[in-house]
Amino acid sequence: MNDNNTVINDLKKTVKNFVKEREWRQFHTPKNLSMSVAIESAELMELFQWLSRKDAEKAMSSGKLRDNAIDEVADVFIYLIAFCNENNIDIKQAVDQKMKKNKKKYPANVFKGRF
16 A cells, blocks of 8 residues: 555645745755755644653643644644655555564564653
8 A cells, every 4th residue: 555545645745736836946955855854843842841751741721732743733734745746755655664673673572662
């Protein structure tokens, strides 16, 4: 199964069309997009920077912080999709490939319940 058989392909088309309508491809280099992913990820982290685990979990149940976190998650994902669009990366295949590597690196019988 690949992106053409999943909702991910629809998301990729949505992002691609958004970028195309604004003529932003000229700015979508691997460097710029990877930096944008990192920046948006940092904005997500900033929301929780000084919160305890309990406060962070409570804040994610409802309210402004949750809404802001959802926006930041979307921003991260949109930039990741744009990166994949510009670099011809099939997200499903990339995840499958990485999970195979992770299973070898972190076998369940060794890492179950621990880091």
